[in-house]
Amino acid sequence: MSEVRFGQAINRALADAMAADESVVLFGEDVAAPGGPFGVTRGLLDRFGAERVRDTPISEAAIVGAAVGAAMSGLKPVVEIMFMDFVTLSMDALVNQAAKARFMFGGQYALPMVVRLPHGGGINAGPQHSQCLEAWLAHVPGLKVVCPATVADAYALTRAAIADPDPVIVVENKSLYAVKGELPESMPNVTIGKADIARPGRDATIVTYGAMRDVSLAAASALAKDGIEAEVVDLRSLQPWDETAVLASLARTHRLVIAHEAVEAFGIGAEIAARMADIGFDELDGPIVRVGAPFMPVPFAKELEARYRPDATRIADAVRRTLA
Amino acid sequence: MTAADSVAPLDLLRTMRLIREAELRLAQLFADGEVPGFIHLSVGQEGVAAGVCAALGPADTLASNHRGHGHALAKGLDLERFFLEIMGKAEGMCKGRGGSMHVADAAVGMLGANGIVGAGLPIAVGSALAHQVKKSGAVAAVFFGDGALAEGVMHESFNLASIWRLPVLFVCENNGWSEFSPTARQLAATPTALAESHKIIARSIDGNDVIAVHDAARALVSEIRSAGGPRFLECRTTRVRGHFEGDPQKYRDAVDAARSEDDPIGRLERRLAADGVPAADIKSAERDAIARVDAAVARARAGAAPTFDAALRDVYANTEARP
Ligand SMILES: Cc1ncc(C[n+]2csc(CCOP(=O)(O)OP(=O)(O)O)c2C)c(N)n1
Ligand SMILES: [Mg+2]
Numbered sequence: 287m288s289e290v291r292f293g294q295a296i297n298r299a300l301a302d303a304m305a306a307d308e309s310v311v312l313f314g315e316d317v318a319a320p321g322g323p324f325g326v327t328r329g330l331l332d333r334f335g336a337e338r339v340r341d342t343p344i345s346e347a348a349i350v351g352a353a354v355g356a357a358m359s360g361l362k363p364v365v366e367i368m369f370m371d372f373v374t375l376s377m378d379a380l381v382n383q384a385a386k387a388r389f390m391f392g393g394q395y396a397l398p399m400v401v402r403l404p405h406g407g408g409i410n411a412g413p414q415h416s417q418c419l420e421a422w423l424a425h426v427p428g429l430k431v432v433c434p435a436t437v438a439d440a441y442a443l444t445r446a447a448i449a450d451p452d453p454v455i456v457v458e459n460k461s462l463y464a465v466k467g468e469l470p471e472s473m474p475n476v477t478i479g480k481a482d483i484a485r486p487g488r489d490a491t492i493v494t495y496g497a498m499r500d501v502s503l504a505a506a507s508a509l510a511k512d513g514i515e516a517e518v519v520d521l522r523s524l525q526p527w528d529e530t531a532v533l534a535s536l537a538r539t540h541r542l543v544i545a546h547e548a549v550e551a552f553g554i555g556a557e558i559a560a561r562m563a564d565i566g567f568d569e570l571d572g573p574i575v576r577v578g579a580p581f582m583p584v585p586f587a588k589e590l591e592a593r594y595r596p597d598a599t600r601i602a603d604a605v606r607r608t609l610a
Numbered sequence: 611m612t613a614a615d616s617v618a619p620l621d622l623l624r625t626m627r628l629i630r631e632a633e634l635r636l637a638q639l640f641a642d643g644e645v646p647g648f649i650h651l652s653v654g655q656e657g658v659a660a661g662v663c664a665a666l667g668p669a670d671t672l673a674s675n676h677r678g679h680g681h682a683l684a685k686g687l688d689l690e691r692f693f694l695e696i697m698g699k700a701e702g703m704c705k706g707r708g709g710s711m712h713v714a715d716a717a718v719g720m721l722g723a724n725g726i727v728g729a730g731l732p733i734a735v736g737s738a739l740a741h742q743v744k745k746s747g748a749v750a751a752v753f754f755g756d757g758a759l760a761e762g763v764m765h766e767s768f769n770l771a772s773i774w775r776l777p778v779l780f781v782c783e784n785n786g787w788s789e790f791s792p793t794a795r796q797l798a799a800t801p802t803a804l805a806e807s808h809k810i811i812a813r814s815i816d817g818n819d820v821i822a823v824h825d826a827a828r829a830l831v832s833e834i835r836s837a838g839g840p841r842f843l844e845c846r847t848t849r850v851r852g853h854f855e856g857d858p859q860k861y862r863d864a865v866d867a868a869r870s871e872d873d874p875i876g877r878l879e880r881r882l883a884a885d886g887v888p889a890a891d892i893k894s895a896e897r898d899a900i901a902r903v904d905a906a907v908a909r910a911r912a913g914a915a916p917t918f919d920a921a922l923r924d925v926y927a928n929t930e931a932r933p
Contacts, residue, residue, distance in 0.1 A: 311743055337743055343773065348766035351732025352739055355750070358721050359671055359740035378763070382726050383733065392705035393924050394716040427925050451927040 299444035314366030350379035385428030408461035418548035435499035437467030481528035487517035490541035550578025654850030657874030661823025673730035678723030699913030728761030757788025805842035817845025
C-alpha cells in the first residue's frame with residue numbers, strides 16, 4: 287500500500303501497461319517531453335523512448351484518427367486530448383470511425399484504443415476548458431466510457447481500459463489529479479461496468495461518478511447527522527453502467543438521487559432515471575431527483591463557478607426531497 | 611530495399627477488367643433493386659486502383675473512401691464476399707452491416723472504404739505509425755478524392771505524417787469533381803502544392819495510364835521503404851458516371867462522360883495489341899472477369915439475409931446484446 291496522487295496512479299497504470307505490452311504506445315499534445323499538461327505522463331518518455339511516447343502537433347482530429355488506424359494495425363494506442371472540450375475536434379474519428387469499426391466491418395477488426403479526456407471545472411478555466419461532455423460519448427454505440435473517482439480506480443480503470451479490445455474513453459476529473467489516496471501494491475483486476483458502493487445506507491441511494499463521489503460522500507455525512515443514511519453508489523463506468531447494482535441499491539433504499547457535475551438536462555442522470563423508472567418502478571417510494579449543473583456554459587469567475595458546480599448541500603437537499 | 615517487381619501489364623488489365631465488370635454489374639443490380647442504399651462507381655478510374663495496389667505487398671495496409679470498390683478488389687478482397695456484402699447478405703465481408711461504402715478485409719490489410727470524406731487519411735497515418743513502431747517495413751496507402759483535400763483533417767494528416775516521417779503513400783484520385791461541383795471551385799491550390807507545402811515529395815501523373823500509375827507508385831513505395839517518410843501521388847483521372855448511381859448529372863455535359871479515348875482499359879488494350887500481345891489473351895481478361903462476376907453474383911443472390919441478433923451482439927467484443 288502506498289499513498290499517491292490520482293494523477294500519479296494513472297501514470298503508474300500507463301507505465302505498468304507499457305512495461306507489460308510492447309504494443310502500447312502513447313501520444314498527444316505535450317505528453318512526452320513536457321510530461322503532460324497535468325503531469326500525468328511525466329517520466330514515460332525517458333523510460334519507454336521516443337518511438338512509443340510521442341508529442342503530437344495540435345491536431346485533435348488526426349490524433350484520434352491515427353489512433354484508429356494504429357489500433358487496426360496492431361498497436362494499443364493511448365492518446366490524450368488535453369481538455370475534454372477539445373474532443374469536439376476529434377468527433378469524426380471517435381463517433382464515425384472508432385465506435386463503428388468492429389460492427390461495420392463485421393467483427394474483422396478489434397479497436398483496442400484508449401482516449402484520455404480530462405473534464406470538469408473547479409479550476410476557473412472558463413467555458414471552453416471545463417465541460418463534462420461524457421453523456422455525448424456514452425450515447426454512441428461502440429464506445430465505452432469510464433470515469434474513475436478514487437486513486438485505486440484511477441489505476442485500475444486505466445489498466446482495464448488499455449486491456450479492453452474496444453475503444454474506451456477514460457474521463458479524468460481535473461480537480462482530482464492532486465488528490466491523494468491509497469494504491470494497493472497489487473491491484474485486483476477491475477471489470478469495466480461494475481459499480482462500487484462507496485458508502486452503504488438504508489434510506490436513500492445517491493448514484494454518482496467522478497469528482498461528485500467525494501461530494502456525495504460529504505452529503506451523506508451531513509445527512510447522517512440528521513439520522514438519514516444515504517447509500518452512495520459510484521458508477522465508475524458510464525457505458526456500460528451497472529444497472530444491476532443501481533437497481534439492487536434502489537431495492538434496499540426505495541429512494542433515488544443521481545448526482546453529476548455535467549449539465550443536468552439530457553445527461554447520464556436522465557438515462558439512469560428513465561431506466562429505474564421503468565425496471566425499478568415498484569421499488570420507488572418517491573420521485574427520482576437529479577442533481578447536475580444548470581443549463582448554461584461553465585462560467586469563469588470564482589463566485590460563478592462555485593455556484594455552478596453541484597455541492598454537498600444541493601445533493602443533501604435532493605435526498606431530503608425524495609424522503610419528503 | 612529495391613522496388614517491388616513490376617506487375618505484368620496483362621495482370622493490370624485483368625485487375626481493371628475485374629473492377630469494371632464488377633461495377634457494371636453492380637450498376638445493373640442497383641437499377642434492378644438488388645443492391646440497397648446507394649453506390650458510387652469508379653468506372654474510368656480503374657487504372658489508379660490497379661496500378662497502385664499492384665505496387666503494394668500483402669503486409670501493406672490500405673485505407674479508402676466512398677468510391678472504394680476498385681481499391682478493395684485490387685487489394686485482393688474476395689469477389690464473392692464483396693458481392694455478398696454489397697447485396698446485404700450474412701456472409702458478406704462485413705456481414706451485411708456496412709455495404710458498398712464500408713467494404714474491408716483484414717486478411718489483405720484493407721482497412722475499409724469510408725463514408726466520411728477525408729476520414730481515411732488519419733487512419734492511414736495511424737496504420738503507418740504502427741508499421742513504423744513495429745519496424746515491419748510495411749507501408750500504409752490511402753486513396754482519396756480531390757474533394758477530400760478541402761477537409762481540415764488533410765492538413766493534420768499531411769503534417770503529422772511529414773514530421774514523424776511515416777511510411778504512408780497518399781494517393782489523390784483527381785477526377786475533377788466533388789459530387790456536383792468542379793474541383794476548380796473547391797480548391798485554391800493544386801493537390802501537389804498542398805502536399806509539397808508539408809514537405810511531402812509529390813508527383814502528378816496521368817491516372818488513366820495504368821502503366822504510368824504502376825511505375826510511379828512502385829517508385830514512391832520503394833522510396834518510402836528505403837528513405838522513409840510519406841509520398842504523395844496525384845492521379846488525374848475521369849469520373850465517367852455520375853457521383854452516385856442514379857445521379858441525373860444536370861451539372862455537366864454528357865460529352866465529359868464519354869471520353870472513351872481516355873478509358874484506361876481501352877488504352878492498355880491498344881498498347882498491348884501494338885506490343886504484339888495476342889488478341890485472345892487480351893480478350894480473355896474480359897471474358898474471365900465476366901465469368902468470375904457471374905459466379906459471384908449467383909452465389910451472392912443465394913446468400914441468406916443477416917440476422918438482427920448477431921448484429922446486435924457484435925457492437926462490442928465479448929458482450930451480450932443490451933438495451
Ligand atoms: C465529411 C463528409 N462531407 C460530405 C460528404 C458527402 N460527399 C460524399 S462524396 C463527396 C464528394 C467527394 O469528392 P472527392 O473526394 O473528390 O471524391 P469523388 O466522389 O470525386 O471520388 C461528398 C461531398 C461526406 N460523405 N462526408
Ligand atoms: Mg473527385
